[in-house]
Amino acid sequence: MLSGWGRTAPSAASVTAPGLPEVVSLLVERAALAPRRQGLVARGMGRSYGDAAQCAGGLVVETKHLDHIDPVDPDTGAVRVGAGVSLDALVRAGLAAGWFLPVSPGTRQVSVGGAVAADVHGKNHHRDGSFCSHVSSLRLATPTGTHVVGPDDDPELFWATAGGMGLTGVVTEAVVRMRRVETAWMRVSTEQHRDLDSLMAGLERADARHGYSVAWVDCAARGSGFGRGLLDAGDHAEVDDLPPRRRANPLVPPRRTRLRMPPLVPPRIVNPLTVAAFNEAWFRKSPSRDGQVRHLAGFFHPLDAVADWNLLYGRRGFVQYQFVVGDKHRDLVRRSLEILHGVGAPSSLAVLKRFGPANPGPLSFPIPGWTLALDLAVGPPELRGALRRLDEMVAEVGGRVYLAKDGRLEPRAFRSMYPGLPELLAVRRRVDPDGVLQSDLGRRLQICEDAQP
Amino acid sequence: MNDAFGRPDSVLVLGGTSDIARALLRTLVADGSRRVVLAGRNPEALAEAATETKEAGAEFVASVAFNATDVDQAGAVVDSCFSAVGRVDLVVVAVGLLYDDEADGRNPDRVARCITVNFTWPAAALSRVAEHLREQGSGRIVVLSSVAGVRVRRANFLYGSAKAGLDAFARTLHQTLAGSGASVTVVRPGFVRSKMTEGRKAAPMSTTPEAVARDIIRGLQNGAEVVWSPPPLRLVFSVLRQLPESVWRRLPM
Numbered sequence: 001m002l003s004g005w006g007r008t009a010p011s012a013a014s015v016t017a018p019g020l021p022e023v024v025s026l027l028v029e030r031a032a033l034a035p036r037r038q039g040l041v042a043r044g045m046g047r048s049y050g051d052a053a054q055c056a057g058g059l060v061v062e063t064k065h066l067d068h069i070d071p072v073d074p075d076t077g078a079v080r081v082g083a084g085v086s087l088d089a090l091v092r093a094g095l096a097a098g099w100f101l102p103v104s105p106g107t108r109q110v111s112v113g114g115a116v117a118a119d120v121h122g123k124n125h126h127r128d129g130s131f132c133s134h135v136s137s138l139r140l141a142t143p144t145g146t147h148v149v150g151p152d153d154d155p156e157l158f159w160a161t162a163g164g165m166g167l168t169g170v171v172t173e174a175v176v177r178m179r180r181v182e183t184a185w186m187r188v189s190t191e192q193h194r195d196l197d198s199l200m201a202g203l204e205r206a207d208a209r210h211g212y213s214v215a216w217v218d219c220a221a222r223g224s225g226f227g228r229g230l231l232d233a234g235d236h237a238e239v240d241d242l243p244p245r246r247r248a249n250p251l252v253p254p255r256r257t258r259l260r261m262p263p264l265v266p267p268r269i270v271n272p273l274t275v276a277a278f279n280e281a282w283f284r285k286s287p288s289r290d291g292q293v294r295h296l297a298g299f300f301h302p303l304d305a306v307a308d309w310n311l312l313y314g315r316r317g318f319v320q321y322q323f324v325v326g327d328k329h330r331d332l333v334r335r336s337l338e339i340l341h342g343v344g345a346p347s348s349l350a351v352l353k354r355f356g357p358a359n360p361g362p363l364s365f366p367i368p369g370w371t372l373a374l375d376l377a378v379g380p381p382e383l384r385g386a387l388r389r390l391d392e393m394v395a396e397v398g399g400r401v402y403l404a405k406d407g408r409l410e411p412r413a414f415r416s417m418y419p420g421l422p423e424l425l426a427v428r429r430r431v432d433p434d435g436v437l438q439s440d441l442g443r444r445l446q447i448c449e450d451a452q453p
Numbered sequence: 454m455n456d457a458f459g460r461p462d463s464v465l466v467l468g469g470t471s472d473i474a475r476a477l478l479r480t481l482v483a484d485g486s487r488r489v490v491l492a493g494r495n496p497e498a499l500a501e502a503a504t505e506t507k508e509a510g511a512e513f514v515a516s517v518a519f520n521a522t523d524v525d526q527a528g529a530v531v532d533s534c535f536s537a538v539g540r541v542d543l544v545v546v547a548v549g550l551l552y553d554d555e556a557d558g559r560n561p562d563r564v565a566r567c568i569t570v571n572f573t574w575p576a577a578a579l580s581r582v583a584e585h586l587r588e589q590g591s592g593r594i595v596v597l598s599s600v601a602g603v604r605v606r607r608a609n610f611l612y613g614s615a616k617a618g619l620d621a622f623a624r625t626l627h628q629t630l631a632g633s634g635a636s637v638t639v640v641r642p643g644f645v646r647s648k649m650t651e652g653r654k655a656a657p658m659s660t661t662p663e664a665v666a667r668d669i670i671r672g673l674q675n676g677a678e679v680v681w682s683p684p685p686l687r688l689v690f691s692v693l694r695q696l697p698e699s700v701w702r703r704l705p706m
Binding site: 379441 | 454455456457458459460462484485540588589590591632633634671674675676
């Protein structure tokens with residue numbers, strides 16, 4: 001049984017984990033010949049929150065053994081890696097020589113293939129764009145053969161794959177351009193903001209001054225403190241920024257994650273009481289301060305401190321709702337928090353960020369504006385209806401929901417959020433005329449209509 | 454596919470004209486289920502239920518007629534339902550008929566028919582449904598049992614013993630499906646005021662088809678294996694089940 005990180009809607013499939021890209025190519029090309037064609041999809045580290053990397057009744061191709069990392073080109077920072085390489089492994093391989101990820105999502109526990117398929121973004125999107133803007137080529141196994149594509153080489157297929165959730169083929173290898181860093185440390189300033197307007201204004205100011213920025217919103221606070229939060233902004237530190245004792249070895253790698261959850265799934269630890277207490281504590285422990293020096297790992301990947309924190313949400317699991325709307329529609333940030341409060345389902349963790357320009361990927365999530373990510377435990381009976389209302393409001397103003405986080409969007413809303421969908425479907429007809437590439441997400445959103453009679 | 458909240462895209466209802474099934478469908482379709490197959494005995498009632506489902510917003514509705522006394526045909530009926538809609542995310546088994554225990558209980562043919570309609574046919578159909586869902590690697594089954602089957606009482610012993618059989622069958626089927634991607638939820642409503650119970654005196658804690666539908670939907674979201682409707686019946690029956698036979702048979706029900 002496979003499920004996403006949110007542990008909702010599991011399904012069963014045959015699972016295989018080939019060690020060679022050639023075997024992946026064969027599997028994908030032969031999939032159309034299988035007597036009971038039930039589809040095929042790639043799976044990296046299973047960190048999509050919903051049903052993107054599962055394919056009920058079909059074949060799931062795990063990429064974990066495609067794990068080679070070539071040396072980083074010392075001049076350009078380009079590195080050729082297998083699709084199953086985790087960003088954690090890539091950081092460890094590159095950091096000693098002064099190379100860091102060009103784009104870093106909230107966890108290092110995602111594969112390069114998954115980072116491409118979801119076109120992941122990080123705290124530097126406003127300056128540097130999303131992951132695929134730093135990929136110079138992909139090796140992609142499709143039912144009609146294996147292609148090597150890049151932004152200048154079959155750009156339609158390349159960009160359809162960027163954020164395409166694995167529905168254009170199985171990525172087996174990628175060339176990623178890494179970023180040069182002098183140290184493994186960040187210069188970080190933290191600001192406490194008493195309400196949402198102040199927080200959002202702070203984020204706008206920070207974007208102009210810093211390479212990285214993000215805000216955490218306390219969704220449990222009500223009244224005048226509604227939407228209060230912390231703003232973290234940072235830049236890579238140079239050797240001179242470090243305290244003297246750190247200067248001898250400025251490129252220390254991240255510590256290994258040691259904490260794990262106990263083996264038995266505990267009852268739901270995340271509940272309104274613990275959420276309020278946690279948010280209060282987090283807010284208070286972080287007074288405003290400027291220019292602290294923090295390690296990359298703590299700044300970029302706070303969630304990696306506990307290996308399987310998703311178990312905190314108990315048996316029913318959780319969904320994450322992440323949307324983006326243009327600058328003109330920033331009021332939706334407040335409205336969404338109010339709506340969830342209204343149905344008694346305040347988010348346990350909310351992260352706010354501004355995006356810069358989009359890339360050409362038809363299913364790539366980021367567009368310029370405000371993005372808010374909300375972790376929501378499954379349970380409150382009105383939550384599903386509230387999210388459907390939010391879908392409508394987001395779609396209405398030309399915004400969209402992030403598919404890598406999604407497990408519940410409906411086809412109609414999806415189509416209006418992603419007007420570029422026909423481009424993806426055209427690419428699918430070209431490389432996958434029989435509709436072999438399928439996932440539970442693709443079926444749910446009617447991208448894989450060929451699965452229907 | 455079922456979404457993160459356990460809401461299905463496509464639904465098959467065996468016994469699609471039952472009041473509980475129709476109430477459940479109205480809610481599911483209003484909430485986004487798009488494709489529905491209705492299977493039932495009476496073609497006119499089926500057509501009516503199909504129209505209602507379309508009006509509630511379903512994009513595709515198919516109907517299949519069957520007779521729950523033709524046990525040999527159960528597998529074929531299920532096959533034709535699946536081929537009408539393709540992948541099925543939720544199968545609701547709502548086949549059943551109440552019998553008059555005073556008169557029917559003494560007639561061997563009617564006893565056999567009651568057990569066939571309420572237990573044998575649904576069980577045969579369920580085994581084929583389970584095969585389809587195993588192959589799909591996903592799907593939920595909702596089986597309408599009854600508190601009448603939890604501890605069978607004299608006043609309702611034909612229907613009750615058939616439901617007791619179905620309840621046990623469905624609960625165990627769930628275990629055999631572990632790891633297959635499919636699962637079974639058994640629903641145990643109390644006295645439901647519906648066309649099936651028309652003319653009968655309502656029992657305490659009676660409920661409505663709409664309320665049962667709401668409880669089922671909550672159960673699907675929570676991944677419940679057993680849904681009591683109304684939920685407090687679970688407590689009531691945890692006591693009733695323990696009563697000694699000498700007390701049980703004296704209870705005025």
